[in-house]
Amino acid sequence: MYCLSPILVAVPKGDWFCPHCSKDRQQVKVFPMVQRKLIDFFGIEKVEEEPTKEVRRRRHSGSLVIYKKSRKLLPYMPSKDPSQRLEQMASLASALMTSGIEFSNELTYLPGLAPRRANRAVLEKGGMQVIGKEDKATYELCKAMCIRGEHPPLMVTRDPRQGFVVEANNHIKDMTLIAEYTGDVDFMCNREDDEGDSIMGLLFPEDASQELVICPDKRGNIARFISGINNHTSDGRKKQNLRCIRFDIDGEVHALLVSIRDIAKGERLYYDYNAYQKEYPTEHFE
Ligand SMILES: C[S@@+](CC[C@H](N)C(=O)[O-])C[C@H]1O[C@@H](n2cnc3c(N)ncnc32)[C@H](O)[C@@H]1O
Numbered sequence: 001m002y003c004l005s006p007i008l009v010a011v012p013k014g015d016w017f018c019p020h021c022s023k024d025r026q027q028v029k030v031f032p033m034v035q036r037k038l039i040d041f042f043g044i045e046k047v048e049e050e051p052t053k054e055v056r057r058r059r060h061s062g063s064l065v066i067y068k069k070s071r072k073l074l075p076y077m078p079s080k081d082p083s084q085r086l087e088q089m090a091s092l093a094s095a096l097m098t099s100g101i102e103f104s105n106e107l108t109y110l111p112g113l114a115p116r117r118a119n120r121a122v123l124e125k126g127g128m129q130v131i132g133k134e135d136k137a138t139y140e141l142c143k144a145m146c147i148r149g150e151h152p153p154l155m156v157t158r159d160p161r162q163g164f165v166v167e168a169n170n171h172i173k174d175m176t177l178i179a180e181y182t183g184d185v186d187f188m189c190n191r192e193d194d195e196g197d198s199i200m201g202l203l204f205p206e207d208a209s210q211e212l213v214i215c216p217d218k219r220g221n222i223a224r225f226i227s228g229i230n231n232h233t234s235d236g237r238k239k240q241n242l243r244c245i246r247f248d249i250d251g252e253v254h255a256l257l258v259s260i261r262d263i264a265k266g267e268r269l270y271y272d273y274n275a276y277q278k279e280y281p282t283e284h285f286e
Contacts, residue, residue, distance in 0.1 A: 012195055028158055031093035038089045042103050044149035073135045073258060074176045075142050078150035079169060088155055088169055092222050095156040095164045104182055104219035105146050107202075107254070113186040114212055121248035123205035131247040139249065139256070142177050152178055154269070156225050161286060164225040165268055172263040178242060181223040181255040183216030191215065198224045201276050202246070203253050214255065223257055228273035230285035242271040 031041070038044070079085050096103055109116040121128040131139065145151075153170035172178070181200050188211040191199060196217045203212040216224035230236030243260045246253050257271060273280040 008197075013193070027098075029094060029098045031090050031097055033086055033090040035086060038086060038093060039149065041093050042089060042149065042151075043147075045147050046149075071175050072132075073138045073256075074173055075138045075145070076152040076172070076176050076178055077170070078145060079153045084153075084169065085149070085151065088153065089149070089151055091156040092151070092154075092225075095225055096220070099164070100218075101216065101224070102219045103221060105143065105180070105221050107180075107182055107214065107252075108184045108219050110184055113184055113190070116185075116252075118187070118210060119185060119203060119212060119252045121203075121251055121253045123203060123207075123210065124246075124248075124253065125204050125206050128246060128248045128253060131249045135247075136249060138177055139180075139254075143180075152222065154178070154222055156222065162227055166222060166226045168263045168265055168267050168269065170265055172259050174259055174261050176259045178257045178259060178269070179221055179223045181214055181216070181244065181257060183214040183220040183224065184218060185212055186215050187211065188213045200244070200255055202255060204276065212253070226257065226269045226271060228280065228282055228285060229270045230282050231272065231274050231278075232283045236282070236285065239268075239270045240272060241267065242269055244271050244275055246276075 031037070039046075079088065093103070107119070109119075121130075142152075153168065153172065155167050155169045156164050157167055159165045183198075183200070185202060187209070188201075189209055191213055194215070194217075196215060198216050198220070200214040200216075201211070202214050203210070205211065226242065229240045241259060241261055241263050242257050244255055244257055246255050263269070273282060
């Protein structure tokens with residue numbers, strides 16, 4: 001229903017009222033910008049540790065093959081200003097709280113959903129690129145930074161047409177690892193009737209009953225708020241500044257969002273929701 005704001009990509013099942021007619025129209029819940037509360041919300045562990053010299057050197061070596069280019073991933077650079085960082089975290093906490101989502105920066109495996117052993121990269125039809133040693137170090141550095149409360153330099157804001165959107169809050173260099181797409185891992189066959197608009201394909205094996213998806217409806221991170229391009233217009237394509245790339249990391253598949261060009265402060269983040277499958281309707285996207 002494209003007259004709605006934000007757009008609804010599927011007709012909801014059962015009784016449903018347009019947000020304008022419904023009494024419980026979604027109001028943005030503003031998370032308090034209080035350091036202690038943010039530390040608890042994000043489960044931040046206080047570790048006074050800077051990236052080691054060894055890891056810093058690694059940024060200048062190693063390779064990753066993406067579209068036949070030999071490149072290496074760069075870790076995101078958290079904002080230096082502590083109050084800017086608090087503002088960024090509060091914006092994400094507000095969006096998560098409003099959407100009823102708990103923060104999780106990891107893929108989650110829960111009883112009753114797909115077990116962790118189902119996520120085996122070797123099952124991917126046509127094979128899966130294995131992350132290189134240097135890029136794995138970058139991935140681990142980004143994870144560790146997040147645990148320390150050094151989040152990517154991003155702000156979640158509200159757009160009248162798109163709902164929550166994500167903007168760069170500092171300049172971001174090409175090839176920067178922005179975030180991993182996280183949430184509960186489940187079999188696609190369990191989600192056929194799921195009306196969520198944020199389900200991400202994770203593993204596409206020969207046996208379709210074993211197809212895995214990431215569902216960030218209960219747990220997730222900033223990745224689930226990033227906008228999609230309109231696949232039907234050249235203007236849509238021009239907006240794309242990220243790519244979602246799946247990697248084999250220690251035998252399991254992970255979906256990482258990586259910048260594909262320099263991104264200016266204030267620019268909105270976009271990637272192609274249809275990079276692996278052409279199932280997401282984007283013809284009415286801006
Ligand atoms: C993965 S969610 C992104 C986060 C979402 N904006 C929110 O508020 O939770 C995908 C949904 O965001 C909206 N959206 C994303 N990109 C858009 C675009 N380029 N134009 C219009 N709506 C967009 C659509 O409602 C879509 O179904």
